[in-house]
Amino acid sequence: MPHQAQRKPHPxxxxxxxxxxxxxxxxxxxRGHSRTDFVRDAAVRAAEEVLLETTLIRMSPAGFDAFMAAVSGPAAPVPGMVELFRRAAPWETSNPADAS
Structure with missing residues (x-):
């Protein structure tokens, strides 16, 4: 039985x-990466974004109706987000220890 050759990376x-x-x-x-690793990761990430933006999403009529009901309903506050927006931003607070 012939051995299948390992596919080599393409330059x-x-x-x-x-x-x-x-x-x-x-x-x-x-990032602690080589130039090659950094460029490869960035290119693959950009390609994945394009593919995700252009991918057709299929669903059943019942699934679509459920989706539309969920996004068309009244907005409800998310407790964690409400709490987050009530906090002061780090640059709006002063820490006396930082002044020295």
Whole structure:
């Protein structure tokens, strides 16, 4: 029985201005990634976003009716969000220990 060969990664080559490379390299270092890993992750993430934005969602008529009822109903406050918006922002509070 023949062995199936392992698929090897395909190279991808780009020509970028020095300024773009500097930004990519700086961001990659901040994340602790190589330039290749950083660019691959960013490209795959961007591709996934495009695919998710253009993917057709199918549902049954009953499912669609339930969805429409849920989004068309009256809004209800989410307790955690209400509490979050009542808190002062970190820059609106002062900490005496930070003043020294």
């Amino acid at each position: 991808l080559s780009m020509r970028l201005p020095d300024a773009d490379l500097a930004i990519i390299d700086r961001a990659a270092r901040l």
